[in-house]
Amino acid sequence: MSRFSLSFHLDPQHNAPLYRQIYQRVKTAIMEGKLETGSRVPSVRTLASELGVARATVENAYGLLTAEGFLQSRGQAGTVVSASLGPIPASLSAADRNPVPKPINPMLPSLSSLPFQLGLPALDAFPRAIWSRIVARQIRHTSINDLGHPPLTGVAALRSAIARYLQLSRGFTCQPEQIFICAGYAAVLDLLIGSLFKPGEGVWLEDPGYPVTQAFFRAAGAVLMPVNVDEEGMNVSQAVVEFPQARFAVVTPAHQSPTGVTLSLSRRMALLEWATRQQSWIIEDDYDSEFRYHGQPLPSLKSLDTQGRVIYAGTFSKTMFPALRCGYVVVPESLVEKVEAYCPLRSCATPPLLQTSITEFLEQGHFYRHTKRMRQLYAERRGFLAQALTAAFSAEVLQVTEQIGGIQLCVRLGQHLDDADIARRARENGLAVQAVSDWQIHRREAADPLRPNGLLMGFPNIVSAQQAQALVERLAVVISAASAGPPA
């Protein structure tokens, strides 16, 4: 341990940010065997004071090292070097080949859990002890029959439990056979595209919209049809005129991703009407409707779907946690056979152990209790961030937009600022802020009044007003550097 602290010094003039230097030093020490497996690393507080840096800087470095598997948190017992790492020749480590962080592709869920990371629920608030007990009980009850090939479409009990949940919470009825369990939303898209889509067909996509959806349809050879988003959500009438022939429309009706607006009822009806007329399919990506903190969650688009045109996608990544790797899709009865026929090539990858554990979590009522608690918590944590931002910035620089739910904050930037440049600078400083314009399909000129210019920030893991203030201060430094100097 002493050897580690002694050989450690940081270079403020180095072109990598401080947290990255710490990350690199610790990682090298581990790989060279200087930090032995199982040994404790200094606490965040200790190392921060030793190095004369902010605790957040060390936290970022440790977070990254943990996410990459080099360190392991043992709770009260501190943080240790992971038990099962062997020496890795430094010349071949991927991170060593790229010591300066590359700009993060916005479609990538980042490996690390840096502040503002999008798509992360409040990890500290997840009932780990309850979950632990459920999984431990399931594993104890594993029988020989549970070890064989699992059902390609998902475990029957989970499909039934989800059907009941959707009826109670999302206002529509479906049969368990219409539900396919998938390892997350990406796997849902992959299953749908593989079974229902042909290269060259068109798809309406919200613009700006979720980059993962864009990436999947692009890779599938789709004709991407960007549809503007305004205060009522996707502009359906524009799309009907411009692109009447699309095979799919993908929407996030509850809280548009990323702007957070709700698709209006008249737009919902127009969308359903178009799909029925064209015999096209609507994919409702209902990724975070559970978290509406003003009033009740809206009924789903699927609940209005009398003609069987809506494919409904849900995920446990936001309501439980991302490492679970589990989501699901509900397809209309007319599509069950087609999707089932494709399942041998894309069988459900979520291990039955976790599927039955999620079933228990739902059936025992923990899921309802947890999402209910989170609605309240997220309203509070969003408040921490929104207040800190409003206090720190004038409206000409940064403006917090209204928001009724969701787990990310979307702020508008003044037109003299470039969101993509700021997001890149922020990432270089260890803040996982994203630019709205990076979520656009149809890139617009700076002068275009329709050009969105804003930042996206995840807030569920901001646990106090103090923390929000400290993070916003770091962001303010980035923004003032961006407005002062030429783009880095």
Added chain:
Amino acid sequence: MSRFSLSFHLDPQHNAPLYRQIYQRVKTAIMEGKLETGSRVPSVRTLASELGVARATVENAYGLLTAEGFLQSRGQAGTVVSASLGPIPASLSAADRNPVPKPINPMLPSLSSLPFQLGLPALDAFPRAIWSRIVARQIRHTSINDLGHPPLTGVAALRSAIARYLQLSRGFTCQPEQIFICAGYAAVLDLLIGSLFKPGEGVWLEDPGYPVTQAFFRAAGAVLMPVNVDEEGMNVSQAVVEFPQARFAVVTPAHQSPTGVTLSLSRRMALLEWATRQQSWIIEDDYDSEFRYHGQPLPSLKSLDTQGRVIYAGTFSKTMFPALRCGYVVVPESLVEKVEAYCPLRSCATPPLLQTSITEFLEQGHFYRHTKRMRQLYAERRGFLAQALTAAFSAEVLQVTEQIGGIQLCVRLGQHLDDADIARRARENGLAVQAVSDWQIHRREAADPLRPNGLLMGFPNIVSAQQAQALVERLAVVISAASAGPPA
């Protein structure tokens, strides 16, 4: 319970086999609420004697119901109706729409664990208690950082552990960065095809060969190039002449799937030479090399690969169990970047909880001990089946071929018999036998001397000579019916 037994009667004249009738009755009783959640169903012995059928018939029915999630085995406490099933309207159950079992597509891992099921290791012999303890400990030690987005390419500790395992057991060295964790072999193929393959490119495939591989390349728009298999494995020199331009060659060098032959050293060298010359890629599907029960496992093809042309695929489905949903692929260093770039669209779906548990299972030596025990056990269990077959059939009807390893038996049928017809009849009688000719790409006429005519049978779950004998008797009834009557 009494209501259930009372209302129960079987119809031997019914066109569905007896086990299927039992399956259907129990399932209907559950769906109609006549059998309540959590209630015990009669033991196999009791129900078999009540209905006057063989115990194996009831076992088949219960196995299918368990696989589909309707029943749950509680070990000593008996078998119960799954805790979380709600009433499912009978009119919409997929199984009800198809009361007579459809012929099983050979590429489908069947939902059920019928006798002779291929691809299943000995489920009774897996150290469940040890595994249970490891997973329970991992889940107890879950920290907040373990809940976020997992690494797209797999958990670092598991990649390191696999690298060490491969060096010790498969004779080649690789860096953890070359290893990508995937949810099984299908996910490996999907990742490789998505990142390295373009529609219209050609691929050498063993003929007969594993149908899953064929299905993936067919779906990817590949030109399938079938290469004959003889007693030295894939006929490489034929392929070099016929199809010099292929982009990929997929081989199962340890024990060719399905014939079980080992790819000879001269063929291995010829294959490597071709790939180096053409700058093509060899995919070594090393699905069961751990189970060579005469002598040591052969070194892998990858261990001869001085030019970096071999992509090595391994799986834990056979060495541990299929419900784990975990495999991996080792790519040459020159391909790491390309495959990594595709990972956002096909990120590792195995939850980190199970990845770290597998790591422990490897690092604590359980994996080595288990596969070593299995080598011995499989030699014994293969013996049960081989002896029962040899005793029951004359060589003109059925002949057991030599085999040095693997977890399936390949038998040759007399040319007056049609393997596909027999396999279909066997499946209708609850035996998961497959026909070698169903594994062929290039279907051949009955008169063609190159036409393989044989059956494939999984043996790891045949636990005694008595059981083998009873199963072979059932198969004998099927075969004699097939040779007597016209194809059903």
